[in-house]
Amino acid sequence: MESREGPMVSRRAGAPRHSRLLALLLAFGAPWPAATQVGIVTDTITGTVTGPDGQPLIGAIAQATSITSQVTRRQSTDARGRFTILIPESGGPYQLVVRYFGMKPSSLTVVRQAHEDRLAASVRMDLGALPNPIAAILSGRDSLRLSAAQAARLRGIADSLHPQRLAVSDSHILQALERARSVLTAYQWAQLSDALRTTGSRQPASPVASVPAAAPQTTPAPQARSAEQAAQQQPAPAPRPCSGYTGFSNVYDSNIDHSQLGPESYGVLVVLGGQYRQRFSGTTLELRYDGVFRRYTNTDIWNRPGHSASVSLAQRLARQWAVGAVGEVEINGSAEDRVLRNEYSVRPELEYRFNRSTRLQLYGEYLLKRYPNPQGQDAVAPRVGVRFRQLLGASGSWGVSGRYEYNRADSTRYRFIGWTPGVDIATPLWPGGRIESSVRYRIRRYTSRLVDVGVTEVLRRDDDLVATFAWQQALYRVWELVLSYRYESYQSNDTRRVFRDHLVGLTVKRWW
Known part of the structure; x- marks a missing residue:
């Protein structure tokens, strides 16, 4: 009987305990009036923080404060620049402040629309005034x-x-x-x-990368x-919208007049220049001037001052699109060739950025060429081109480019069409050191100029290969040393125009 009564007694004794436990669970699980709920999250603020280039910023601090209750919550952005802030109230409006070192703090008011419980607020930040x-x-x-x-x-x-x-x-x-x-x-x-x-x-906010939503x-x-x-x-350095430089160069040119048996020449150059750069909201304005005073041996052609000036304007249109325009003037020189002439150009540009470091640029150019002693060479040269560029770190990059042009000269003898592919690379070596190198190959096909090849006459064809290399080294913050080399090989079916040239230069600059 003991063995049979034990279980029966156990079940009867346990029945009241189960009933009391069920009553407690129901009591704790029963819904409370809404007025007694404390700390329930009812508002969510979400958004994306991007930089001036439209790319997401990782680690930006987004802080939201209720204007009515002064409750504050904050969160850092993730790998896609997104943040989600949970607010334990249903009201608003909210003051949203976003900070990212090196950027100007951004502040905006987030207001509830209708009865939404998820408020969207995306922020685009601009660079601050710190030059470094x-x-x-x-x-x-x-x-x-x-x-x-x-x-x-x-x-x-x-x-x-x-x-x-x-x-x-x-x-x-x-x-x-x-x-x-x-x-x-x-x-x-x-x-x-x-x-x-x-x-x-x-x-001032708490110096942590992320604070839980419910934490004060x-x-x-x-x-x-x-x-x-x-x-x-230690106040931040004042912005420097403009700077200037002076310099001294010593150069050697193996063929200064670009003839088959051109003379060697040594030159002394005094250079000076300046830049002005100002950034507004989404717009960047840049002015530049470079001047040079030259003295060469074995020639009088190049012993005259040269001037180069440009103005550029760039405007960000959307996250990945930008437009710009560049105007340039060259007096007694050329932006690309080692030729003595004046040039005036206007170049509109359209740029697409795949991400912060990869971009594709399309451009057109209207170029005027004016020679000191024109014999029909003065020309209008419309151009179209494309550039692809990949940034490498803070100061490196590599790129490839291609261009088509039509040189519409006053005389048909100097009219030609041309194609110019090119590649360039720049990379830092060590603190203050940097190398730059480029190669371009220009193809010219004259439309009406004939040359004798054997016993027949054919249209003239020229091929021009130019390779450059430069090493720059910063010295004592305001001094710069530049060692440069330029090689040019000009080939043509008109053998009188064939030449090679080596140009070596050493420049010392002082920045002001």
Whole structure:
């Protein structure tokens, strides 16, 4: 009986416990009135943060604050530049502030539309006024607790920007910022957006890369406060919209007049120039001037000053599209050939960017050529071309190009059509050092000029190969040494026009 009663007693005794447990579960699971719910997420703010080139920014800090309750939440952007901020209220409007080191802070108001619970807000940021943002990172080395390896890598990136020059493009600065972000930890990068922020940004924020949605706003860590103090003690360098240079060159030319047995020549050149570059919202304006005063041996043709000036305007249209125009003037020289003439050109451009470092450009050009002693050579030369360019790091790139032109000269003897493929590459060597090299091959087919080949007359055909190499080395921040070499081989079925030329130059520049 014991063995049979035990289970029966057990079931009877357990029945009240099961009932009480079920009652408790139902009690805790029963719905509460809406007024008693605390911390329930009801608003979601999502968006994408992109840079001035339309590419997503990784690690940007997006902070949303309720204007009515002052509740604040923040999040960092992911690999696609996206963020999602969860707000434990249903109301708004919200003040959204986005920070990314090296960029101007962006602020906007997000307002609920109808009864939506997901608010969309995408932000496009512009570069700040720092001419070399990587140098600014190094100024906060102690507060950021950079390791020796991190500092060494950041110095290499900073040197690649050549702060004394204005030839550094926005793309190179964006590449440098991306490289710097990969050197730093997520925590260090978030500290930059907070403690080393651009003057005029709003409330200080917590120096963490990402804060959970339900967590309250935290107090800045001691390291962030010390970094902020360092930033205040070392104000950011003022922007330099313009700069100038002076220089001295010594050159050797093996065939200065481009004849079959041309004379050798040594030359001394004094060069000077300047640049002005200003960036507005989505628009970049750049002015440039270069002048040279020449003295060569064994010739009088080139002993006259030369001038080169240009103005360019670029406008971003969308995330991947941009348009621009360039106007150039060359006096006593040529932008491409080693020929003494005046040139005036206008070049509209259309650019498509596959991503931050890869781009394709289409352009047209209207070129006027004017010679000092015209004998029918003065010409109008319309051109169309295409360029493909791939950026390599902060200051390197390689590219290929192709162009078609029609040289419509005053005299039919000088009229020709031409094709010019080319390739170029530029890469940094070490801090302050850089090499550039290019090769182009121009094909000219004259439309009516005849030459004697044996016993027959045929249309003239010319082929021109030009290869260049240059090594640039920055010295003591404001000095630059440039060693250059240019080789040209000109072939033609008119044997009187065949020549070769070697040009070697050594230039010392001082930037102001």
